[in-house]
Amino acid sequence: MKAPTVISMIGDLIDARHTMNAHCRGCGRTSTVDLEALPRRLGLDFVYVRARIPFSCAVCGSKEVSITIGGGHGFSGGQGERR
Numbered sequence: 498m499k500a501p502t503v504i505s506m507i508g509d510l511i512d513a514r515h516t517m518n519a520h521c522r523g524c525g526r527t528s529t530v531d532l533e534a535l536p537r538r539l540g541l542d543f544v545y546v547r548a549r550i551p552f553s554c555a556v557c558g559s560k561e562v563s564i565t566i567g568g569g570h571g572f573s574g575g576q577g578e579r580r
């Protein structure tokens with residue numbers, strides 16, 4: 498069981514070394530989002546859980562893109578690495 502961790506801002510995701518994947522519902526393609534590049538567009542305190550990140554698919558141009566958060570080495574159960 499994973500401990501609940503409140504991460505709501507892009508800066509939190511980067512700090513926790515999470516990854517973000519964008520899945521296009523139009524063509525089914527999944528690609529990894531460059532989290533380091535997002536703050537330049539949206540700001541580190543962009544609250545991604547409340548807003549829709551304006552992604553569009555690079556392949557088919559669809560705006561029906563869903564975001565999946567994965568990875569994260571800092572919050573994997575409490576006894577992991579600490580900084």
Ligand SMILES: [Zn+2]
Pocket residue numbers: 521522523524525526554555556557558559
């Ligand atoms: Zn697509």
